[in-house]
Amino acid sequence: MSRKSIGMNGEGRGGGEESVEMEGVRDREKLIFMWGYLPGALPQRSPLLSPVVVRLPPSIGPGTSWKDVCGGGCGFAMAISDSGKLITWGSTDDLGQSYVTSGKHGETPEPFPLPGEASIVNAAACWAHCVAVTEGGEVYTWGWKECVPSGKVFGDPSMLSLEKEVSERQSSFLTEQVSPRSQGSKSSGGAVSGTDIGGGGEEGTKRRRISLAKQAAESSSSGDETLSALPCLVTLNPGVRIATVAAGGRHTLALSDIGQVWGWGYGGEGQLGLGSRIRMVSSPHPIPCIDSSTFGKDRSLALSRGSLGSEGHGFRVPGSYVKGIACGGRHSAVITDAGALLTFGWGLYGQCGQGSTDDELSPTCVSSLLGIRIEGVAAGLWHTVCISADGDVYAFGGNQFGQLGTGAEQAETLPRLLDAPSLENMHAKIVACGARHSTIVTGM
Numbered sequence: 001m002s003r004k005s006i007g008m009n010g011e012g013r014g015g016g017e018e019s020v021e022m023e024g025v026r027d028r029e030k031l032i033f034m035w036g037y038l039p040g041a042l043p044q045r046s047p048l049l050s051p052v053v054v055r056l057p058p059s060i061g062p063g064t065s066w067k068d069v070c071g072g073g074c075g076f077a078m079a080i081s082d083s084g085k086l087i088t089w090g091s092t093d094d095l096g097q098s099y100v101t102s103g104k105h106g107e108t109p110e111p112f113p114l115p116g117e118a119s120i121v122n123a124a125a126c127w128a129h130c131v132a133v134t135e136g137g138e139v140y141t142w143g144w145k146e147c148v149p150s151g152k153v154f155g156d157p158s159m160l161s162l163e164k165e166v167s168e169r170q171s172s173f174l175t176e177q178v179s180p181r182s183q184g185s186k187s188s189g190g191a192v193s194g195t196d197i198g199g200g201g202e203e204g205t206k207r208r209r210i211s212l213a214k215q216a217a218e219s220s221s222s223g224d225e226t227l228s229a230l231p232c233l234v235t236l237n238p239g240v241r242i243a244t245v246a247a248g249g250r251h252t253l254a255l256s257d258i259g260q261v262w263g264w265g266y267g268g269e270g271q272l273g274l275g276s277r278i279r280m281v282s283s284p285h286p287i288p289c290i291d292s293s294t295f296g297k298d299r300s301l302a303l304s305r306g307s308l309g310s311e312g313h314g315f316r317v318p319g320s321y322v323k324g325i326a327c328g329g330r331h332s333a334v335i336t337d338a339g340a341l342l343t344f345g346w347g348l349y350g351q352c353g354q355g356s357t358d359d360e361l362s363p364t365c366v367s368s369l370l371g372i373r374i375e376g377v378a379a380g381l382w383h384t385v386c387i388s389a390d391g392d393v394y395a396f397g398g399n400q401f402g403q404l405g406t407g408a409e410q411a412e413t414l415p416r417l418l419d420a421p422s423l424e425n426m427h428a429k430i431v432a433c434g435a436r437h438s439t440i441v442t443g444m
Contacts, residue, residue: 030066032079057110060085074127078112084119085111086132114140114231115154124247126327129265131252137241139254142231147250149264149283151232236262236284248327249381253334254284259321261287261334269330270361271345277361289334289342289363290317317342317365328379328397329435333386334363339373341366341386349382350413351397357413368414369394380433385440386415391427393418393440401436 033051056064060081070078076090089109114120114132118140123132129143141148234254236242242262246253251265251272262284263272270277273287319336326333331345331352342363343352350357353366373389382398385405394415395404402409405418430441 032066032069034077054079054089054109056081057087057108060087060111068122070123070125073125073130076125078123078125078130079109080120080123081111084121084135086114086120086123088112112231113154115233122244124245124327126247126249126329128250129247129252131245131247131254133242133245133254137243137257139234139236139242139245140231141234141252142229144250145229146280147252147265148229148232149234149281151235153230153232234264234284244325246325246327246332248332248379249329251327251330251332253287253325253327253332255322255325259323259337261289261322261325263287263332269346270359271327271330271332273332273344273361273363275362277359287363289322290319290336317363318370324375324377326377326379326384326433328384328433329381331360331379331384333377333379333384335374335377335386339375339389341369341374341377343384349398349411351379351382351384353384353396353413353415355414366415376429376431378431378433378438380438381435383433383438385431385433385438387428387431387440391429391442393423393428393431395438403433403437405438 032054034054035048035051037047064081064083067082068080079087087109119135120132121135129147131141241257242254243257244255254262264281264284267278318340319338321337322334323337324335333343342365344360344363347359348357352360374386375389377386383403384397385395387393396412396415399409399411426442428440429443432439
């Protein structure tokens with residue numbers, strides 16, 4: 001879950017584990033405020049119950065101000081200064097991977113140790129890794145080894161000294177990602193209700209089960225090998241310049257300046273959109289999002305709107321390139337320049353919006369939204385929220401904590417238009433998702 005969607009361009013954000021920081025303006029000076037549970041931000045590690053100003057570190061020099069807030073990971077926060085420095089704070093050494101990925105800065109915001117010439121323009125993080133984009137379109141990433149592709153490595157090897165119990169904490173978090181509170185079984189009308197979800201029976205149980213032993217093996221081939229990787233410069237094809245990035249649970253999407261999507265990391269549920277359940281992609285691969293994309297289950301709707309041939313073949317997803325990306329815990333979403341929304345990955349809670357709880361292994365157009373121009377999208381652990389050019393908000397996926405904003409706790413497998421009284425006459429401009437909550441910003 002990342003800070004992305006249309007992401008760093010301001011149209012939307014995708015979700016880190018908890019929202020703990022906000023950006024404010026006072027007397028024309030950009031300020032950053034934080035609140036909530038951010039371990040390490042205070043010596044006693046207690047939650048911040050009201051907004052607190054975050055000060056820029058003196059080490060970056062006078063005359064510098066904040067530029068942007070990025071999606072933080074589990075236990076730490078990130079922001080960017082106007083001088084292009086990535087500032088991190090909040091993690092502590094007994095909280096495992098967040099300690100390494102955030103740069104060991106504890107309660108004091110400090111620049112993350114990237115090469116001095118790297119001027120960061122946007123960044124994203126989830127609980128297991130971080131990724132940042134430079135002004136020149138290069139990408140740096142660090143964190144869990146399975147999230148970090150091959151590339152030129154930077155940093156101090158001493159950053160990788162982790163205790164054995166770190167992997168146990170991370171395995172526990174992974175279990176939570178796959179086994180949230182039971183939510184219900186499929187019902188008609190694109191909703192999920194009842195006492196079981198995911199198809200029920202042996203198949204549903206099989207899809208929910210994760211072997212912690214296998215996960216440990218994926219992350220480390222030896223019991224003595226660290227789970228972490230130092231910051232590396234991602235190796236991209238010649239001429240590829242990345243504009244924005246999104247970080248999922250264990251996967252990363254990167255959007256180039258010409259609208260091509262690249263992905264790497266874990267793809268066992270199809271979240272890399274490569275058409276298969278490939279478990280590990282160790283180098284950036286292009287994700288075919290338009291020419292080879294498919295329409296969702298509602299083919300009749302696609303046909304009626306003129307996007308699908310009479311025989312169901314030769315159709316084309318509206319648009320020429322991708323303009324926005326978002327990563328959830330184990331699923332992904334992209335938006336084309338024509339406003340079409342495509343989803344792929346884990347579908348157990350309906351978070352792909354295709355009217356089912358099936359996984360989508362390739363980018364698949366959300367047919368029920370065809371004819372509605374989608375401008376922003378964000379993804380949480382088990383849910384997805386998007387906004388239209390008309391300012392409407394649509395949500396689908398898991399709803400165990402009310403994160404869809406429908407007024408109930410029932411999951412939705414098809415996009416549902418939010419009609420809460422508080423949204424009447426409101427025009428949504430920006431959307432963001434945390435792991436289990438959602439937010440929007442409205443405007444004229």
